[in-house]
Amino acid sequence: MARTFLTLDEFLAELEVPRSTFFRWKALGQAPKTYKLPNRSIRIRRTDYDAWLSSREEPQAA
Structure with a gap:
């Protein structure tokens, strides 16, 4: 069964981004709800x- 919540470290590991990037996104209002x-x-x-990640999907090039 999947866990309902991710820790910050799990989130960072899935996206392979540093902690500073997450907090910059959060300050800019671009991070998922926490x-x-x-x-x-x-x-x-x-x-x-999942919703946050889907909202960042880029359209396919024509």
Whole structure:
């Protein structure tokens, strides 16, 4: 069964981007929706990640 939430490290590993890139995207409003837990760790709901990634798909070249 797939996990409902990704940790920030899992998100970064899937996209192969550095942490600084994620926080730049977040500051620019271009990152997926995040959830901050009481211990200050960040989680990203898998469905939010999938929708965010799909919204960045480029059209096929003609």
